[in-house]
Amino acid sequence: MPAPSTVTVDDMVGLFQRILETDGVGPDSDFFDQGGDSLLATRVLSAVARQYDVELTFIQLIDAASPAALTKLIKNFPG
């Protein structure tokens, strides 16, 4: 399992695109503005937990809802 410190913005852009089923995600795109909802949010969080062993909550994702912000959050885990 890759260490949380190795996560990149591109990884998170890729993850958002896979879950949202769209190509239109940039580093600063807001997950919820791009069609993300509570159900899809759980899938982002389970993927992050699986890949980096980092368990985040809904509220943390709402506060860090772009690939760039989420990358920073994971890198600095547990913060």
Next chain:
Amino acid sequence: MRIVVVGAGLAGLTAATDLAADGAEVTVLEARNRVGGRTRGVEVAPGQWADGGAAYLGHRHTELGSLIRRLGLATVATTMTGRSRFSFGDGPQSTDGRFPPLNATALGDLFDRLYELTAAVRPDAPWLTPDAARLDRQTAAGWLDGTGVHDDARRFFPLFLGEMMAADPADVSVLHMAFYLRSGGGIRYLNAFAGGAQAARVYGGAHQLCDLLAAKLGDRVRLAEPVRWIDQDGTGVSVRTDRAYHQADAVVVAVPPVLADAIEFDPVRPARRATAATGRGCAIKVQLVYPAPLWRDHGLSGWSVSADGPLQSTVDDSPPGGAGVLTGFVTGRQARTFARLDDKSRRAAVRAQIQRLFPGLPAPGRLVITDWLSEPYSRGCYAALFGPGDWLALGPRLTVPHGRVHWAGTETSTEFFGLMEGAIRSGHRAAQQVAAA
């Protein structure tokens, strides 16, 4: 050509309308003294209606959308603004949006697995799905046990399945669950309000669809005439009701599978429409009526989810600018327990729960319960639940005519199975089959 249509729900009336437009002489036989099938209007205030049955639609429901336009009806967007209420055993609490106070990663694990299942299913012919025999044998409850997901996901799963398909996990096969979720447009579409399958309702109530279709057919629709017997030979079909024999060249049976099996056929059919494993959709709807949508003043959306019940979820179904209506759903196992209570106990249980869940609201003025489990001419709602073995046994014959008898109803549509959209599509398909026969 003379056609008898059995059942004046959306499927039957759609088929009858198509066939009448083609010049057929159509008779629609309906067992109840009303049309509408699993749609039903509830008048919450003078001239203001809510849906006691099927209610919601989304942009992918293209046949329903075109019917709404053709009938001159309008839609109203569902609203989901504000905080939600959740009760998972530690007392009710509010959260932003629809985020339940559960372990999000655990829920994600569950949804990841459900996505895998729905992606693998063959939506047009679920019985041909890879590994169909195994998926058809296992119940959704058994599948969940095998996943080893976190307790929070296990608590959430029956609520999710209850909401999506009015099923207890023990009642449906994994194949049926995966098919149902896929057929309805996928997990996310089926679950979503804005942009999803619950984006809108019919303004004034979905029951108007059948009322208006039936009005155009006029006295060709005969109420309170349950069909008992369908005989056929090389020359035609004879349909016997409690009141009369109706002669026809072909018949469209547009009732749920269990009710189709209650009709006697001569000659007998090579296969039945349901098995001992086929369950009834377990949904009871409760409308709580307030002078106005008062929860909005408290920053609440009206959306709630409760593990304790009897209402597993509530949603704001208020008619625009009118009364406040919270619609509560009792589904799955809760519905079976609730259906056994007498009316007084049901009301007391709902009122007590609503007081716990929404302590800031006054008691609702009216409370209207629509119990689909106890409806003899629906036998459940949203739709029949295909249990273990059902898809392999019943699937290949869903739309195969029995001589001059054709089949319609939402359970015969692999597209939007269980929804109004599926019913309408099945009606069009059956009419085409009859015309081509």
